[in-house]
Amino acid sequence: MIRLFKNIVVYGILILLVLEGLVRIFHLHNDLPERYVAKDGMLKWIPGQNGYTVYGNRRQNFAEYHINNSGYNSYREFKPMDSKTEVAIIGDSYIEGFHQNYYNSIGKQVESKLNDVEVYEYGHSSNDLADQLYLIYANQEKFDKVDYVILYMKYENDLQRPEYEFIPREPLFPLLRHSKLVVYLLNIGILDPVKNLHQKVNSLKSGMLAGGGNQDETSKNKPKIDRDSLYLENFKSLVSKYGFDKSKTAILLDSRATNSDFLAYLKQENINVIDFAVPFKEAGGHRRTTLIYDHHWNHTGRKVIATEISTYLQKVLPKQ
């Protein structure tokens, strides 16, 4: 019996070492860049980092990234001037574009469809509307020089906060991430059950520390708030706190996943909207516009977005 356990351990360690080597040799792992807190108080990527992002097994999505001096993944440096025409696209990981080569990003595709326009992609994973509006607010001088701003908003996720607040973001199992094998396993979802278990234990712990006991019970006692009303209130609150220049701002959204009352409110307030619901449907729907092992847009999806943005900008920008 001891022999069996000894052999399992020895073989197990050797196999793990070989797998670690194979993952590194074939570059199956994701090189996630490192973050820092910038002067404006927001989380950004440390400038100058280069690497490759990998999503899905067998390198289903393999892309190169480059972090510019402003802390965003872009081939451009962001230097807005009055003499140039600049467009800022602000959003989360969809705009950040780790799923495509940085030199073929949505912004680059938009630029190629327009004349003499520089597109700055202010995308950072998990950023919501509070982050986006605060970014403009905190970098007012810079954004005053930008001619047009497009905010990418996912209704489901981006309106949960009424104001900006700094949230530190630590990756799960930071120490284990030194192993490229672990990074790969986390990426392909094989460790999802472990991750879920870890999250469950953490939430249980925090529940116990808060003396909450049964979380379901406490949530039962809370007054039920209508989610859509809350999101609308949050939107109003963010706009009043950080401002919203309607003359040069548009919201990029999917109307299929957005509350109709909220859409009506935007219309009533004369806020410009770029809706990609129909073009996405025409392009073949979710399956044809989304990556296989990830919920982000694939090449087709990004192409549709770039086309929609450039078509819109052709209408609103002078000299186009």
Place this chain on the structure above:
Amino acid sequence: MLFNSLDFAIFLPVVFVLYWFVLNKKVKTQNLLILVASYFFYGLWDWRFLFLILASTVVDYLVGIQIHNNENNKGVQKIWLWCSVIFNISLLGFFKYYNFFADSFVDLFQLFGYTVKSTWTLNIILPVGISFYTFQTMSYSLDIYYKRVEPSRDFLSFATFVAFFPQLVAGPIERASNLLHQITNKRKFDYTQSVSGLKLILWGLFKKMVIADGIAPIVDDIFLNYSTYPASTLILGVTLFSFQVYGDFSGYSDIAIGTAKLFGVELMSNFKFPNFSRNVAEYWQRWHVSLSTWFRHYVYIPLGGSRVSKLKSVRNICVIFLVSGFWHGANWTFIFWGGFHALAYIPVFLMGRNTIYKDNVVGENSFFPSFVELGQLVLTFGIVTFSRIFFRSESLTDSFHFISRIFTNFEYVAYEHPSGYRMVDYFVLLAVFVLYEYRIRRDERNPFKFKSKVVRFIAYTVVIFAILLFYDSGFDRSFIYFQF
């Protein structure tokens, strides 16, 4: 609990350690542990259906004793035997076939122009593994009746035999003569047996997670959208499904056999490389062996088998294939599938070629198969694969539409999966898999038969690496045969 889940990865070592280190003094405590573990294993799906297993266990335990106690009274023995058969078939009939019969009854009336509103259809959940454990318990009573085994007087051992978790939900369907005495007798830890078990588990996981789950999204897409695809894609879809169902079920069986070995129990082989069969008869000696054996012993032979006239033998063949089809699922597609196999088997039987490949494998005396054998393999694989159209389709209408599109849209268009799966990966994978299986075709219980330790180590690593390369977290990973 699925074999390819984190739950099982925790459950198995815990039970293993308790079994050999803590409760290893007495066979009774080991059996109690296996029984509790098996009920826990099953109860995670739906604890309510544990009562069905328990009921089936109690009925056949009592029936077995009564049959034995009335040795001198054939009539009474028969009554007790029928109690077991009726009880188990009733369980199956209600949970698996009730809605099928209710709907077929309505359809029959509609065929003659009467409109009958179906008010009998019930919302019945099919208990996982019911077709497997009911057949196993029934075989116990039948074996006692035919004096093949003595009844068990130890309820704990018998309950463990019925609920033994490695094979509870999808077989192999064991006969009491093979499994019960292993449960009753004291097991000793055997290093070689455990290592052999671990190897089978690894190979089974590879077949399930890489072969079956890897190609499943492609098969799903082709069968779901078959009306939009040309013949070449449909042929690709059904061929891939053939590999999918083989990888899925034989993978499950390997994990089951391997897990049982860890507890000192040898289960029967369920798959003997059926893709290398030279005719349909050989295929059925290699595919789902435990079910084929069951039907041979308890249906075919009692009907007279092949010892009666040719006509009656043909009738017997039709009966077992139709019943076998119906066993798979409450749908006309399975009955057609069974009927198709009967039609493919009968010519082989009439030519007297149904047992000629019983004791040898393709390429018996050489590494490569002869050209004749190669032709036989392709033909048999083609016939079996064609029958899978019925097996996979949702309805008979879909099956016939699928077939008619193959013959009416005969053109080649390279298939592209809508989500962009790289097809070449799967073609290379299947080619390597087929060649490797051909290499190991003589011994289904030893998939890593290499003399050199280094080569063995490389093989383990490659298999684990392949699992990591083809693992798809967004895919439903349950086993196909659980639905039966």
